[in-house]
Amino acid sequence: MHVSDYELFEVPPRWLFLKITTSDGTVGWGEPVVEGRAKTVRTAVEELMDNYLLGKDPQRIEDHWQTMYRGGFYRGGPVLMSAIAGIDQALWDIKGKHYGAPVHDLLGGAARNRIRIYQWIGGDDPADVAEQAREKVDAGFTALKMNGTGKLERIDSPAAVSAAADRMQEVREEVGDAVDVGVDFHGRVSKPMAKRLVEALKPHDPFFVEEPVLPEHLDDLGEIAQHTTISIATGERLFSRFDFKQLFEDGHVDLIQPDLSHAGGITEVKKIASMAEAYDVAMAPHCPLGPVALASCVQVDACSPNALIQEQSLDIHYNETSDVLDYLSDPSVFDYEDGFTEIPDGPGLGVEVDEAHVREQAEKDVDWHNPVWRHDDGSVGEW
Structure with a gap:
């Protein structure tokens, strides 16, 4: 062959x-x-x-x-x-x-029967988060994630900090403390703002704060960690075990988020997961992507003891024309129940791609690019 x-x-x-x-x-x-x-x-x-x-x-x-x-x-x-x-x-x-x-059998076998998942609420510039949180919890999700802020200046106003804390408070009051709510800083927050925000969010007990600083500034995580007991998550913009090495040695991250479509695939992320386990760090693979990426994530989650929860992009704000399950012949493989999805036990990745639908959609003009944000003075801001 x-x-x-x-x-x-x-x-x-x-x-x-x-x-x-x-x-x-x-x-x-x-x-x-x-x-x-x-x-x-x-x-x-x-x-x-x-x-x-x-x-x-x-x-x-x-x-x-x-x-x-x-x-x-x-x-x-x-x-x-x-x-x-x-x-x-x-x-x-x-x-x-x-x-x-299934792939996880070839990687040592399953360490679990299912993996917990979380659901996105809000958008790039978060709004209506309390209402959306209630809808997702009513649909059976037990964990949520939202962007913490929209565009921020390097050193922004007290009102900007209060707005982020108020959004988190609204969600917490709507869904209670039995639901986990992660807050994504998206790398759009500078070090001084990250320190202020983690302190402001602490009373509302986020599940984690994600990418509190850009990957270029991971050496600042120690200073941010001194300002909070909230778990710190990062790693979607790190691409190999070599990129993660210093992060583990520094000891300030609690949850890593390698992306199975960016960090070298199944082979590499399984190694990253094992490295993380040695440092008592949990894993929640990054996956705002399609069904093949998600299937790959779940296969690695299945055989990684330190996998905590899985991101998935159903109904995420980017998916305006097509969604994750549209490309599968049998969408039920990712049925979500009680905030979990079962580990697929079919051969390979455990999903069957609807090739006819893929070919049909590939005829369309696809040219997605992330927005470029600018501050009031015209300078480029972090998205």
């Missing part, structure tokens, strides 16, 4: 799917994408497939990963690691189908 063909499909709302076919007709699916840079990642996937993987035995996944990563003098970063990630997902899907087993 060897890799004989591949196809790429850019589909709405902002996803890129990869289909790899082998000489015996086995098909594996991956989701290699950087949101807003799909065409760039597409080119990187084509380079790796055309120059290396075509004609190779798909089952030598570790060797392929090492070759794709170490075979280039310049390595790492979002584009290359996302290209590797999607290829890696597809190879694991093929291997699982070849042996008639």
Whole structure:
């Protein structure tokens, strides 16, 4: 058996799917994408497939990963690691189908029967969060996440801090203290504002604060940690175990959020999860993406003892034209019950992609890019 063909499909709302076919007709699916840079990642996937993987035995996944990563003098970063990630997902899907087993069985077997999930509320500039929180809790979710703020100045007004705390208070009063509510700072908050915000949010007991500073400033996490007992989460913009190494050694993060479509795929994130376990750090994979990425996440969650909860993008504010389950032949594989989803036990990634629907959607013009925010003086702000 060897890799004989591949196809790429850019589909709405902002996803890129990869289909790899082998000489015996086995098909594996991956989701290699950087949101807003799909065409760039597409080119990187084509380079790796055309120059290396075509004609190779798909089952030598570790060797392929090492070759794709170490075979280039310049390595790492979002584009290359996302290209590797999607290829890696597809190879694991093929291997699982070849042996008639879910990926998590090939990685040591399940450590749990189901994984807790959380649901997004609010939007980029959060509003109506209390009402949305009530709707999601009534629908059965037990954990939520929302953006903490909209656009912020590097040092903003007391009113901006109060507004963030008031939103959190409204949600807490609406759903009570039995529901976990994570607050995403989205890297749009400067160090001085992060210190003020974590103190203001503390009375409302967030589940965690996510990306309190940009990845360029992870060395500031220690100072922020001194201002709060709230769990600190980060990692969606780190792309390998090497990027996470210093984060673990510094000891200020409580929850890591590697992305299975950005951080080298299943092969690499399983290693990152094991590193985190050694440092008593929990994991909640980042996944505001499509069904192949989500399936990959859940396979790693299944066999990672320190997996705490899983992000998923059903009804997220980005999904205005298509949603996660639209691309699956059997959406029931991700039925959400009591705030959990069962671990898929089908072969490979455990999901069946509706290829006809993928091809139909790929005919549409897809050109998603994140907004560029500007401050009142015209300078560029963090989104």
